[in-house]
Amino acid sequence: MNAVQTFGLTKSFNGLVAVNGVDLEIRQGELFSLLGPNGAGKTTTIRMLCCLLKPTKGTASILGHDVVKQPFRVKRLIGVSPQDTILSERLNCWENLALIGKVHGLSSGKVGRRSKELLETMGLMERAKDLVRNFSGGMKRRLSIAMALISDPQVLFLDEPTLGLDPQARRAIWEHIAELKGKKTILLTTHYMEEADFLSERIGIIDEGRVVALGTSQELKTNLLEMRSMVVSAEHLTGEVMAALQGKYSMLELAKEGVRISDKDLDFKEIVDYLHSRGVIVHSAALEQPTLEDVFIQITGKRLRE
């Protein structure tokens, strides 16, 4: 049984389609990312899966339980860290964790043990008794994830878990999420391609409410990218050599490090050998690693942060 399964999941608001026929199959224990720009429909999808929004069309189930017909069964199985870090500001860490834990039906003893574990894992133990209204954004986010985990949910939803955080805090959260890999089914939404790339086993690229590509990061890059690029830094690159390269390969452009050559069938060795044969002194030549951003541009014709 899949942890998350949707068929043609659709949500429209006053005729405006926010999520359009999304089909997802997320296996148990998998870390799946929905990658897409703001307004792509990521949060709306998560809200439907968490029983907060009724789908206009289509179905969704969590571990076999329908989100519309059995919302309270679904709610027992899930943990959610919403996009806006929403905590009880006048409560401390222990109290915030106890609230969610006990509402999920955990005993005081279990809540205490799990809170201690989570506060230690998330590096919040030292400030555990402070009211969270005095916390930094990163600390609040870590507590929010801990709150989503307190009930030991089988499926964890993390909506933009690092939104608005500085790189250091982001990295810390990534590490915490990475530790959960394989232990929980995680559906993460993000518009940071590095985040999806670093954390996910599979990625669904979502744009204008549709999942436009689906696969592992590697699959997306190799299957969908039509062009590969290399950057060469060299001396004696004459106009004649440049013209020859331009004639042979799809794209030639000046980059900061030298010249970028792009083509569908780029042969690294062939290019370096050719340059040597024409007396060009090659200082460095490197294949450029494709990014998910490239994949996104390739598919949608726009940048992720547009």
Next chain:
Amino acid sequence: MRFWEIGKRNLKEIYRNPVLLGFLLGMPVAFMVVFCAAAGGGHSGPIAMSIVDEDSSQTSSAFIQYLGSTEAIEVNQPIYTETSQAQEDLDEGRISFYLLIPSGFEQAKQTQQTVNLELAYKEADPMLGLQLKPMIEAVGSEFLGVAPPLNVELKGTESEIKNLAVNFYFPGIAVFGLMILISTAAEIIAGDRERGFLSRMFTTPARPWDFILGYSLPFIPVLIISTLIYLGVGMALGLTVVGNLGHAFLVFFLIGLCAIGIGMIVGSLVKSESQAGVSWLFIVPIAMISGAWFTVELMPSAIRSVAEALPFIHAIDASRAVINGSSFSAITLDIYWLLGWAVVLFAAGIGLFRRTMVS
């Protein structure tokens, strides 16, 4: 016991918020001090009058009809024939005063002897007695064709009440004061809804009634403390509770519950920035027609009917009756009315929450 956990969280959010706490507990004190200091009042408009007709003659019937035909007076039906029955209703707080037409009224008129009328009222409502006297004198003199002053004897029912004005105004002020719970309860729910905290809680297995109970519970101690402050400060300023203090407390507690219920509904419907406006849109007119500031006997009957359908007037009437010495049996109907409203409001709140949980 999910509601208990939500309630605990909300209680902490309240008592760790000094501004809100100061408002909730400071308001009753400020209210009592200002209103009791300013206690005073006036009447205008038709007065609903109960009459005891001991004479039961054609003349007395004609006089009653004449009284009713004047703009200033509305005659309550039925007309009492026994003073003891009217006095019992007065004591129990079912009526505010009565006019006694003594036996021998017809004869006195025919023989041009001095006509004695008696106006009996609770000393707790002295303004009413003093204002009615000249009115009855004027109407009576006109009917009897004698020159005023007519002999209208004022008969206040003995009471232990020390400060009549405080006793008269206290119930209205306390009930009005408790109505601020509408606004505060609404504020907390609307705020949590807008910040997304409720959305987060909606992803947990908590049910609609867990939320309604969880959001109402923290207001129970606030309600108890506020009521104690009202009664305490009131008594320090001269309030005399002649009846059972526990009964008075029960009435205030029930109307407080109704206020919290209304707050839950307002909070789940409107945005937090507009909730204050919407709450006060309820509070002020309701207080006005419910006798918080002036007696409802003077209001047009249509408005009185609206007021009587709502719970507030019942709380004010019942608490005033208890404070001035009525027994529990005299306020049983009011208590049922208040209980009924509390149940309806909470049921409506739960229904609304069910709708809010999935959009």
